[in-house]
Amino acid sequence: MRPIRLPEPPSGFSGVPDILDGAIRRALVIGNGFAGAENQCIGLVRSLGLADRHSFQRVTRPRGGINEWLHWIPISLHKKINYVVKSVWGDSRFRTTVESNKVMPLSAEKSGLLNVLEADPKQIAVMARESFEKEGPLLVIASGRDTIPVASTIRKLAPENVFVIQIQHPRSRLDRFDLVITPRHDYYPQTAQAQEQIPWFLQRWITPRDHPDSHVILTVGALHHADSAALRSAAFTWHDELAYLPKPLLVVNIGGPTSNCPYGADLAKELIAKLQDVLWSCGSLRISFSRRTPLNVSEMFLSVFRANSKVHIWDGEGSNPHMGHLAWADAFVVTADSVSMLSEVCSTGKPVYIAGAERCRWKFADFRNSLQERGAVRAFTGKEDISETWSYPPLNDTAESAAQVHEALAKRGWRICT
Known part of the structure; x- marks a missing residue:
């Protein structure tokens, strides 16, 4: 066969x-x-x-109350301590977080869990x-x-x-x-x-x-999801709100103090003064805060710029404009405390100015120095003409x-x- x-x-x-x-x-x-x-x-x-x-x-990790003091210990031990505390003192209907000296319920929706x-x-x-x-x-x-x-x-x-x-x-x-x-x-x-x-x-x-x-x-820097496809999508999504703003559009991203970048009202006052000095060269100015921004800092910006028709401050309501800002901004001012924010804006190839870098130490200072060596960032002095542009090889870490x-x-x- x-x-x-x-x-x-x-x-x-x-x-x-x-x-x-x-x-x-x-x-x-x-x-x-x-x-x-x-x-x-x-x-x-x-x-x-x-x-x-x-x-x-x-x-x-468990959050609220005594848990805020236990974030430095291994998570397995933290959960055991939290279990004992709950067993002794009883389980609350809501976890809590402290904000502006008020105790507020932290819902699952707000915490993203x-x-x-x-x-x-x-x-x-x-x-x-x-x-x-x-x-x-x-x-x-x-x-x-x-x-x-x-x-x-x-x-x-x-x-x-x-x-x-x-x-x-x-x-x-x-x-x-x-x-x-x-x-x-x-x-x-x-x-x-x-x-x-x-x-x-x-x-x-x-x-x-x-x-x-x-x-x-x-x-x-840090990896992130603000790639070219995401920015193209954001440009389309935010077109009607951002495309027709007077140019140049300066976006200011304000973070919050950390152990290696301590600052507060002092930096806010300095940054406000410098923004007022460059406002003449901006067509539009948009300001966003992070969840780490102290309330007294955000209130200072609101009190100074609220009535200025050139300035828009995102109040946290509605859709977060961050991706739209990355797509449509002509230049950025970013506080030096956030590696993530700096990594994202430096991936656009657009001018980036750092505020408060002199207050940062340790590896945050080392990161800033590496960005300066690449020509990706410059210190924000308040003497800039925002209409003047400059370029550098964008970060492409992801x-x-x-x-x-x-x-x-x-x-x-x-x-x-x-």
């Missing part, structure tokens, strides 16, 4: 289905409830082409193992200190079924993850200059214990990191199926 001759497989055929050939078709994002960290994960997911094929879970599953590493690992043959490997992307034990446990429990990326430096034991993505300034504590500023008994807790190696991707993720996956024999 003559054997049956089968047709030749098409060129490039590997002999196994895509799913069994290391094709990654899904991602799981693990967030910590803070936009600055979670947006980095979403930005990387978008750049990898998995925007429509990812799920989202969170690691959340509604309908988001709490990340359980054991369940995620079981899911990754049981669905591996049918759906292929699981890409796990996490960001923030509280997500570290969850992401590392997932990899420990299912090392053959997941590829785990940790965004932001985990400080020690980088080998717990397949990739770590972190800004170069996270290694500032290892410099001789920084070591002189750290008491010897704190050095092992502040300084990253491992030097970057082949599975560490170093960026200039896309560049995505390219290195593809390379790392290829070394493992995996790839992202688009």
Whole structure:
């Protein structure tokens, strides 16, 4: 009996289905409830082409009351203490947050926790193992200190079924993850200059214990989701409100004080005076505050600029205009406290002026210096003519990191199926 001759497989055929050939078709994002960290994960997911094929879970700390003093301890211990406190004092109907010296209910909708599953590493690992043959490997992307034990446990429990990326430096034991993505300034504590500023008994807790190696991707700033596609969409969405404003449009983003960038009413007064000095050269001025902006600071800006027809201040009501501002602004003034805000505006290639940089120290100062060396930012002096433009190579950290993720996956024999 003559054997049956089968047709030749098409060129490039590997002999196994895509799913069994290391094709990654899904991602799981693990967030910590803070936009600055979670947006980095979403930005990387978008750049990898998995925007429509990812799920989202969170690691959340208890909030309100005594919990505000416990954010520095490991999250597992924090939850145990919170459980004991609730058992002794009873469970309140609302969690609380302190704002403007008033105690206000913190609803699930306001905190952004509604309908988001709490990340359980054991369940995620079981899911990754049981669905591996049918759906292929699981890409796990996490960001923030509280997500570290969850992401590392997932990899420990299912090392053959997941590829785990940790965004932001985990400080020690980088080998717990397949990739770590972190800004170069996270290694500032290892410099001789920084070591002189750290008491010897704190050095092992502040300084990253491992030097970057082949599975560490170093960026200039923070990853984000303000890519070209998102900005094109925002330009369309905000066209009617922003396109016809008198030019040049100067956008001012005001953050809030941090331990390494302390400021308050002093910086607000200085920034207001400088904005008044450049207002003659602006066609329009739009001001936005972050959730960290102190109330007394925002009220100062409102009292000075509320009646000025050139100036619009977003009051937090309605849609957040941030993406529209990135798309339509001609120049930016940004306070130096936020790596995320500076990374986003410096990805536009438009002029960026920093306010309050002299008040920042430690790795925030190192980050600002790296931006200045690239020609991406200048100090805001109040003597600028906003109509004068200048350019620089835009930050492209998210896309560049995505390219290195593809390379790392290829070394493992995996790839992202688009």
